[in-house]
Amino acid sequence: MAAAPSEPPKTDAPLHVAIVMDGNGRWAKRRGLPRSLGHRAGVEALKRTVAVAPELGIKWLTVFGFSTENWSRPAAEVSELMALPKRYFESDLARLEREGVRVRCWGRRQGLSADLVKMLTDAEARTAHNEVFNLNIAFNYGGQADIVDAARRFAEEVAAGRADPADLNEAVFTQHLSTGAAPPPDMIIRPSGEQRLSNFLLWEAAYAEFIFQDVLWPDFNAEHLKAAIEEYRRRDRRYGGAAADDVLAAG
Ligand code: IPE
Ligand code: MG
Numbered sequence: 001m002a003a004a005p006s007e008p009p010k011t012d013a014p015l016h017v018a019i020v021m022d023g024n025g026r027w028a029k030r031r032g033l034p035r036s037l038g039h040r041a042g043v044e045a046l047k048r049t050v051a052v053a054p055e056l057g058i059k060w061l062t063v064f065g066f067s068t069e070n071w072s073r074p075a076a077e078v079s080e081l082m083a084l085p086k087r088y089f090e091s092d093l094a095r096l097e098r099e100g101v102r103v104r105c106w107g108r109r110q111g112l113s114a115d116l117v118k119m120l121t122d123a124e125a126r127t128a129h130n131e132v133f134n135l136n137i138a139f140n141y142g143g144q145a146d147i148v149d150a151a152r153r154f155a156e157e158v159a160a161g162r163a164d165p166a167d168l169n170e171a172v173f174t175q176h177l178s179t180g181a182a183p184p185p186d187m188i189i190r191p192s193g194e195q196r197l198s199n200f201l202l203w204e205a206a207y208a209e210f211i212f213q214d215v216l217w218p219d220f221n222a223e224h225l226k227a228a229i230e231e232y233r234r235r236d237r238r239y240g241g242a243a244a245d246d247v248l249a250a251g
Contacts, residue, residue, distance in 0.1 A: 014060075015059060015187070015229070016060035017060070017061055017185065017228075018189070018204075019062070019063050019188070021217045022216075023215070023216030023218070024217055024218055026038075027042075027217070027219065030216075035077055035080070036077070042218050045219070045220045047091075047092060056229055059133060059134065060182055060185075061133070062106075062136040064138045064200050065137050066081050066082075067142055067200070068107070068141065068145045068199070069142065082112070082113070082116060085116060085137070085139060089119060093126065096135065100130045100132025101132065103135050104136045105120040106141050106179055107138055107140040112139075143201055143202030143204075150173060150176035150180075154168060177204075184204045185205060187208055187210070187232045188200070188201065188208045189225075190211070191216060192215070213228065
């Protein structure tokens with residue numbers, strides 16, 4: 001929830017950083033490699049980012065792995081993208097579990113293979129007791145789809161007599177989203193030079209700071225993350241309130 005303007009949130013508070021992992025294809029193309037190798041290099045960038053994030057005051061890290069719109073890519077590329085969670089969890093899940101990282105997988109399970117659903121569900125279950133750090137992987141996720149699914153869930157509760165339409169408010173709606181357990185993102189980083197949200201965290205991004213960087217995701221490293229946080233710290237977050245100086249001047 002947004003803080004009242006008289007109590008600006010501390011900009012040194014633990015951060016929720018969300019990242020649109022973009023630019024894998026261009027990274028591969030520049031090297032004359034198949035796009036699949038760009039996606040694999042993207043997984044390495046994810047590993048680096050997860051490793052360094054806790055040291056930078058980040059408590060929540062959310063990454064966009066596969067969007068509900070990515071199904072329109074060629075079948076071979078979709079298969080490669082579908083194989084990435086396995087690639088990542090096989091090499092890293094045991095360590096995440098040991099180091100206190102809680103993994104959540106956001107997005108629709110429908111449309112994913114039974115194996116993949118099991119893998120995502122297992123990763124969540126194995127780390128459900130962890131609380132040092134939170135890693136959310138948005139996979140088969142779309143902001144609009146998630147809002148529609150939340151609306152459907154609430155409507156089903158009403159139809160079953162378990163909820164009353166008069167009780168619906170922003171907080172209740174948020175709880176029905178697949179992202180509901182997390183605080184809203186403080187900043188959304190998009191590398192690769194593209195400057196759009198692409199259906200990521202539409203509801204949750206209401207007061208997020210946007211940071212666009214000219215680096216392709218497979219080249220993303222700790223320095224890019226530090227630079228993004230430094231830029232974020234310089235921003236004046238107002239949540240619809242007035243700037244602190246103007247409030248003083250208005251007396
Ligand atoms: C991000 O890289 C991976 C996903 C969207 C799943 P891209 O594949 O979008 O890379 P570009 O945009 O073609 O460079
Ligand atoms: Mg892209």
